[in-house]
Amino acid sequence: MATQPRSGFSINAYVTSFIALTAVVFGVVGLMAFQQIDDVRGQMRDQAVQAARAELNANLQQLVDTLHGALDGLAAWDEVRQQLVDPTYYSYWRDHRLASSGKLPSIRAELVLYGSHGTPLDGLGPALDAPPPAGAWVQRVDDTVVLRSVRTVQPPTRNHPLGYAELRAPLIEILRAGQYPFRYIEPASLHLLMEHDEQVDVAGVGGRTNFVVRADAADESLRDALLSAVLRAGALALFVALLLYGTITAFISLPLRCLSRHIDALSSGTRRQHCPRLFVHELHKVWNSLQDYHGRLSALHRRLDDKNRELWQLAHRDSLTEVFNRRAFEEDIRQAFERTRAGWVALLLFDCNHFKAINDTYGHTVGDAVLRGIAGALGRGLRRGDRLYRMGGDEFAAMYCASTPGKAVALAQRCLDEVRREDFCSYGIREPIKLSIGICEAAVEEVRGYSDLMRRADVAMYHAKRPNRSHLALYSPEMEADSDGLVSHWTRDTVYEVLAGSQALQMHYQPIAHLGSGDVKYYEALARIEREGELILPRQIMPILQSQRLETEFDCAVLRAVYDDLTADHLPAGVGVAVNLAAPSLLDDAAQSAIFRLAKFLPSRAIMLELTETSLIANIERAAEALARLRAEGFVIVLDDFGSGYSSLRYVADMPVDIVKFDLALVHSLGGEQRLGAVVAGLAKLMRETGYELVAEGIECAELAAEARRAGFQLGQGYALGRPMRSPRADACLPVDARDD
DSSP states (O other), rough: OOOOOOOOOOOOHHHHHHHHHHHHHHHHHHHHHHHHHHHHHHHHHHHHHHHHHHHHHHHHHHHHHHHHHHHHHHHTOHHHHHHHHGGGGGGHIIIIIIHHSOOSSSSSOEEEEETTTSOOTTTTTTOOOOOOOOEEEEETTEEEEEEEEEEEEEESOOOOOOEEEEEEEEEEEEEEESSOOOEEEEEEEEEOOOOTTTTGGGGTGGGGGGEEEEHHHHHHHHHHHHHHHHHHHHHHHHHHHHHHHHHHIIIIHHHHHHHHHHHHHHHHHHOOOOOOOOSSSHHHHHHHHHHHHHHHHHHHHHHHHHHHHHHHHHHHBTTTOSSHHHHHHHHHHHHHHOOOSSSSEEEEEEEETTTHHHHHHHHHHHHHHHHHHHHHHHHHHHTTOOOEEEEETTEEEEEEEEESSSHHHHHHHHHHHHHHHHHHGGGTOOOOOOOHHHHHHEGGGSHHHHHHHHHHHHHHHHHHHHSSSSSSSEEEEEGGOTTTOOOOOHHHHHHHHHHHHEEEEEEEEEEEETTOOOOEEEEEEEEEETTTEEEEEEHHHHHHHHHHHHHHHHHHHHHHHHHOOOOHHHSSOEEEEEEEOOGGOOOOOOOOHHHHGGGGTTTSSSSEEEEEEHHHHHHHHHHHHHHHHHHTTTTEEEEEEESOOOOOOOHHHHHHHEEEEEOOOHHGGSSSHHHHHHHHHHHHHHHHHHTTTTOOOOSSSSSHHHHHHHTTOOOOTTTOOOOBBSSSSSSSSOOOGGGGO
């Protein structure tokens, strides 16, 4: 059976999952974009810091150059030399003349003159190191960072310096004042990291200055623009997703749900759903196709129901008489026994006396008309609701269940009266039509299934057909003693089904063992037919085969069953198997073909063919030739039931056999009459010395086994050595009555 596929999710779930996945992807992409923007902005900030530091160094250098230019001019000014020669009016000159001379640089700067020994002319402040440092340097004085630069003042006529001129400028204040513009630095944030009185060369000032880089308006605008763009894109994506979700829900999901409910309604047979308004062409087409398919499927189901009813009628009705047939009978009686646990059940079997003679005398057309007339009369005789069945040929049956007994005989008598009233003369028949009716009426718990009910009705029918008897017979146990040769319709039909290929045939295997060690040499295959849990034994099978001369066909079925069992390894490896055959099977092509199929298992397993002496005597010459060919192929020939027939020892000597099985009547004489036992023992000794291997049948006790062994028998068969079983390899075996074989 095909497995059912797993149920999926709804379309809304898929759409929601798709939107969620899109949002996640969009968020990840946005985060990656912001990360990349931050990386670029970080690089830009680094570049701005580098540019700002370069800009600071450039402004410092420009400031130093301005200071140096002014200082060079002052060092060459005659008034400066005069002040160094005669500093009497130095303070006045510095505060008035110098301030108005225009010699000082445009920046805030203070001129300090030193004598040749480095002492300030005004006597204020520390002395200057002599010689003073070249270039410019920066020094923190209290809280002020001062840029200082010194030049030596030389007289025009001699090399000895007159003194020194120094310009001092407040570095941070000048830079913060905006005289030197900054593009990248916030001037107010400038701060030089120096200790008190620490001196630093101008080249090292840039690395020790902290500052804040000016914010780039374009960078902030770009960031704001990107953030705004991402938020707008997210809002737009959310709007599109919601719009898509609503559209799919309205135009696809809801119509699909309606289609699903419609299909469920069709499956359960409830009222169908109304078609919704479908805006998608494909869904509308699916709806129309579903409606059309359902209509055609409903019409097909109606036609199929009609055909099923017609087929049921053909399968359960007899085409000639239009009553129910044997198949319907078997189904009805089986169901009746399954439903009924208590109460009474009655079976009536009707058989037309001498119908074959009527059919042969007047022809099949008249015979068919007679059968239709009988069916009509029996139908009128039965109660309303009772079914009449044609079992085959001129046999009919009726069956019913009741709570109380005693009604079957009256019902059968009414049927006989209806048949007597039927005008069969209108068909051109001069002889009266008479029926024999066998009746079995019993409590359900008393009969062993419906096959037992059929057998009892057959027994009653057998008595109803006897001369000088009433044509109506009710079964009683006393009838069994006079019905040993009776074969029921049930058994006969089962045997015919086996010959037609039914799988009901079973082979049970009984061991043939060494009387000394008890080891099994081979198994004899014994036929059984299983039907409805019951076994049909050879004593019931053989009369049917012999009366219809079907022994060869049955042997073919047995050979096929043994072949199948050997192929399925039902028997232990290496142990032989014996098959009973009728002598005509040796001369039949189909039987010989089935025999030679068993050669496949030679020589790993011995294959024995058992034949009775009486069957061989009928055509000993041709049988001997066939047996010789089989022996040449490796088969072992066994003479079965020796002593039960009328053959002489000369016939036995002429038969090409390897093993002789003494009939159980001879074997049982070993433990009985002394004279007969001595004859059997002598015969066994003679045949053993001639080269035959001997088997004693009917060994049912240890004492008889010991007698047979003393008489010279090597092998034995019987209950004392092992019962027949379905499969000797199985742990549990199915014993049956070996006396039936």
